[in-house]
Amino acid sequence: MELAHRIRLARGQEPADLLLQGGRLINVFTGDIYEADIAIQGSWIVGVGEGYTAREVIPLRGRFVAPGFIDAHVHIESSMVPPPEFARAVVPHGTTVVIIDPHEIANVLGLDGIRYMLNAAKYNPLSVFVMLPSCVPASPLGTAGATLYWYDLRPLLSNPWVLGLAEMMNYPGVINGDPVVLDKLRAFAHVVRDGHAPQLTGRDLVAYAAAGMSSDHECTTAAEALEKARLGMYVFVRESSVARNLADLLPAITPANSRRFCFCTDDRHPADLLDEGHIDALIRKAVRLGLDPVTAIRMATLNTAEHYRLHDRGAIAPGRLADLVVFSDLYDLRPELVFRHGVLVAENGRPLWEPPNRKVALRHTINIAWDQVRFRIPARGRRIHVIGVVRDQVITRHLIEEATIADGEAVADPGRDLLKIAVIERHRATGQVGLGFVKGMGLRRGALASSVAHDHHNIVVVGADDRSMETAVRAIAETGGGMAAAEGETVLARLPLPIAGLMSDQPIETVRREMDAVLAAARALGSELPNPLMTLSFLALEVIPELKLTDQGLVDVVRFERIPLFAGED
């Protein structure tokens, strides 16, 4: 909008496009609440106060109006839908801005994946800002679809939707001065660099902060949050599908320090988005647990805008974008109207826009050298290293077990809950297959497979027999990626994820139904884990202790090196 025009509108000398009349404004600058009209022209708030007129008037009748919510750190891929469908899931919950780290798709498609997320986000009523994935691949001990150095990433900074460098998970690399990591930090020294440093403390944490990381979303205790906040790091309070930290961190938040706290969801699965919501769910939970509602709303708006230097967002004020949430109950915040850039885009939880009919092209990402894929494990000893599943956690135990030998092969033995696990490289058809065993998945027969397998996202499969395993993997490959349960030659259920093998092209409700079907099949096959698919998707993540499997074989994460399957061979 032309400046002179904006000024005339702000003075009330011309009618605006839209007037939100008689709402109770939540002022995140001052922390108080008072009745004020909001005049909007195009995407912008032009007037706040009284005496404005507009071509369209929406009376709010004393309902509250807050700035649109901001998710400080989220991987959209975890919702298993691409940005347009993700927007349909979260915007009705009051979220108007998300800061994403397209780390998963970047591990599959590199820069093409990052650009896909940026481009797919366009022309939807959700502002999607990107922090560039800092750790692709997670390590050299698995095969990802791409390797991103600083000189690959930095040109993307010229995109106005790219804000900085995302969670620097390689904190050992930072504090030990890994030259490749430090080059990355130097290349982004002038922009925001987000942190990721679970349980890092003392001088190692000081070093991590000194190196430039200005946030952290991995705090699990109030003491950890306070230590990080004191060093100048914004603390993102996280409630993901994998880790829920709000209740533990809430005691750290005081009136004096709350400006340094934000909210993020990190990873939210379809069911959690649909059943619980998004940032609104964090606000509700925080308030239910005793946090002042205005403080909670500030954590979801102004604080995050300040951290990311988004000077025209995060507050209701003249000259800021008209991203607004209207609701009736401060202590049980349920968004009733959501405005994004001045347009009513959701009402009572329902999106009001049609998804844009835009196809953003992306290449097929399941590339497997089938002729080299073998599941058989010739016996080379009697004792084997076995991955021990820990219920509800992404860490595993490193077990040593007797192998079950049949016909000269080490085989799955469901009676002992000893299942075979394979990780099949799927990016470049290298033919690499990592093979091993896992305890704790609980399948008594059949197999379960997924192309969502952090962070490399090769295909991970666990099964009671080789045939079921191959059926599950082929089912996934047929749909360009996904998740599947199989028994013998029968595919019992599947969730196709044709977008990079990570995301569906279907509505999120369909994704949730299909995922539920795969989970039901897994349960029918004997697994009693709360979410065997989530457990499965972390068994290949070689940077989380203790024992993991990549396409290159077993990884002892504690020693951070590859080890053979048979213990006797050490």
Next chain:
Amino acid sequence: MELAHRIRLARGQEPADLLLQGGRLINVFTGDIYEADIAIQGSWIVGVGEGYTAREVIPLRGRFVAPGFIDAHVHIESSMVPPPEFARAVVPHGTTVVIIDPHEIANVLGLDGIRYMLNAAKYNPLSVFVMLPSCVPASPLGTAGATLYWYDLRPLLSNPWVLGLAEMMNYPGVINGDPVVLDKLRAFAHVVRDGHAPQLTGRDLVAYAAAGMSSDHECTTAAEALEKARLGMYVFVRESSVARNLADLLPAITPANSRRFCFCTDDRHPADLLDEGHIDALIRKAVRLGLDPVTAIRMATLNTAEHYRLHDRGAIAPGRLADLVVFSDLYDLRPELVFRHGVLVAENGRPLWEPPNRKVALRHTINIAWDQVRFRIPARGRRIHVIGVVRDQVITRHLIEEATIADGEAVADPGRDLLKIAVIERHRATGQVGLGFVKGMGLRRGALASSVAHDHHNIVVVGADDRSMETAVRAIAETGGGMAAAEGETVLARLPLPIAGLMSDQPIETVRREMDAVLAAARALGSELPNPLMTLSFLALEVIPELKLTDQGLVDVVRFERIPLFAGED
């Protein structure tokens, strides 16, 4: 410092240059105070916590340590000394960063004046950031030494010490859409634009905020401050030599909104700097009046750094500049040690550095066409418009009085406290002289003159007779600018200000003594005003109501037009 080195130091793997040991750290992020050592390498804080070693250790023995103070808005010219001497006055008071608006010198010397301030500030232990003067000249109704358009100013943004556009005093121009003003705002839309909008309220204030101004330092009531804060403007609480607003604004500050408040001094004369101090004086006063000390320190540090987007200042944290203040009493904060960029630069109020022996060249600025200067006023009527001084204020009253006529001339009549006033153009020797009368200065004889005459800084002189007036003006011209008191052909006292006619080349203590001498002379001549020099310096400011005099003649500020001296001529 090289990043890998910084990380090793932060981990405590190498001794740092300096360790401040056992201080009580004021953490402005979290608002709490706790014992922590601070490790410093070169200019930077590398470690905070325990377990650090260093080549030099300074034990703080439980004394408090806070970040260096930031003055959010100051005209150094008002101290009547240039930046190096200003630094000697304020750094011992704990100020390590000032955001200056070189508005006065820019009115005299234009871009040369701004560059002079930037360059003169170098190699002194005070970080001087510049906001570019937005209103040079103040109006077309007086003659300044320069006119600065957006295209003059914007190239200076490439200087890393230039942050944005300074106080947009022409708020009528903004809200009425003056194209020259709006062009200036557009040219600086991507950086911080400071406001200056005394008593602006309602939709006019909304329009001013909508146009991009994100601060204000002109609030005089708590209600005004709150209204501005609610619109997203940072409120700078000001204690200048001219206006003291702290006591009035303090009731507006709450734990919920204090993050949006900062401190500034705007204009401080030598005596106030020497007797009271600088930002430390504001902190002391605020705390004495009941503000929480940590909140006061945050207003002097982090809040201001956030407003100006100075991400490496305003807090004690790894990766920030080592600007630090050590003191013993939280409730009567007296800086004992001041570190700037890791160097101890002041102790117990005394500067520890020698002024750099650098001359920054500047041209002579007193250019008067003496052959055209006349003080005589031929009588053209019986009633005259007279400037009425209001004690302790910069506004004046517009009076109509009977002229005193002698020999066909309107003359000063000290018996009625009716003095003659002249404003002599001194930039380009145009020969323009504005003539008029003033009531309330109180001189019974002699004259008082100054080349500090906001904002054009022509020479303003008030006197009981023409000869004394000419003597005073010539005394000023002889020293390249300054202030002087004269009687007949005798110069009674003078303060030479050879730098642009605004600043001395002497120590601030000398300036203060010389100024006191001029004031004493003024008092001896009969003036009973608290500070007749200050009053004098605002009599030519044609943008402050009601009646002022410029070199172009009398200005009716309310109607914003020139008027003749004789009322009958209307």
